[in-house]
Amino acid sequence: MAEPHRSTRPLGPVEVLERFANGAHLVRIADGCRRGEVCVVASDVRLEVVTDRSCGWRPPTAGAQGRARELLATRCTERQRATYERTGTFWVLTPVAWVRLGTLYDLRVRTMRSPWTQRATCVVTERFDERPIDDLWTELLGWLAVDPAGFLRIGNPQPCAQVGRPPARRAELESWLRAGRDRWRALRAAGFELDAAHLAFELARALHVAGRPRWAADLAARAWQQVLDEASRFPDDAGAVVAAHEPIRSLAAALAAPAHAGGV
């Protein structure tokens, strides 16, 4: 939004959000393929104004934030409330993906097809910026319950793996593992318990694929134990937490089998 829109192409109908002293406008495109886009339009561009919010719009007040937080709290499980208070994020466990809400423009996703890969996505609701941010999380909770697959389609999550492929040489592998463990400890220290479990799972899967079953087994077991610990801390949705993390249980069980007992 640094440079005003100066194209001679018509923008189509717009909502005016703000009028600047130099005559430019902050607008939201109301129709067409750029619908929803917010941009600055120079003063000499003719506008087809469908709504003018430049006088009425104000940022949500502190009281509004409080009411939105109360509404969100009634929609969340005890686990989600506690982690949101502690970390500013919380995981929603759906049949098609685990989705972490709480960071605007940077939601995290682990799909059931490849839960060992963390993905980043951005999904919002229309005109979310006119409402308290917690209203957005309440709305996204609703959408994730009704249409999680549609949510993922809209967001088109892109991989942002936390760990790369394990190096082949032992010294480098140990360093890679140390870095992973440091990150895992940092997540735990900051209260990101499920994130830490997911990271341990991601490390375990990477080691397993690289043919390092013993180290993989240790990490997978740790990841699964963390999931169980999280479930026991919050009995109200313990069953859902355990069931949703079946891929972690399954890897931990497979790697604990006697066939994997030997190798490093």
Place this chain on the structure above:
Amino acid sequence: MGTMLIPDRTGHTTVAWRQGDAAGEAAAAERFATLLSERMTPFVHLGAQQYEPLPAFDPTADEILWVRPLQGG
């Protein structure tokens, strides 16, 4: 008592009606139609993190949560 929760710049607005009260139900139905025309989507709340889309106003619904259309970033 049925309620509609409408996220807005006040945090949210609650519209309530007493089931069986014709006038209250009519006012709620009218608000429902207005919100639909504003491209909002109603979900009926069925329990802990369980929602279903609600195609038409149902005066027997206990709680309706309104949401806006999703947008990718």
